[in-house]
Amino acid sequence: MAALVNGAVEAFVRAAAVELPGRQRINAVSPTVFEESLDAYGDTFAGFDAVPVARAANAYVKSIEGHRTGQIFLVE
Structure with missing residues (x-):
């Protein structure tokens, strides 16, 4: 479903x-x-590399303040 x-x-x-x-x-x-949420959700994301929230926050800033549109910013 996800x-x-x-x-x-x-x-x-x-x-x-x-x-x-x-x-x-x-x-x-x-x-x-x-x-930061591995304790609660780590089992649901088995095999995925966890990322720090700060890295995701940077992607949001890039998404908002950058000039690109229609992009999917993958945080890995």
């Missing part, structure tokens, strides 16, 4: 970026599990 939702979000971002007027932008940030 893969279905993630695929839908990514497809929406790419399609909406083409349709947005003017200087409006849309992007998505896709981190794996956060290091």
Whole structure:
């Protein structure tokens, strides 16, 4: 179910970026599990490399303050 939702979000971002007027932008940030939440969710993300929240925060800043649109920023 999560893969279905993630695929839908990514497809929406790419399609909406083409349709947005003017200087409006849309992007998505896709981190794996956060290091800080491994105790609670680590078993759900077996085999995934955990990332620090600070790295994901940088991806959000890049998504908002950058000039690209329709992008999926993978945080690995």
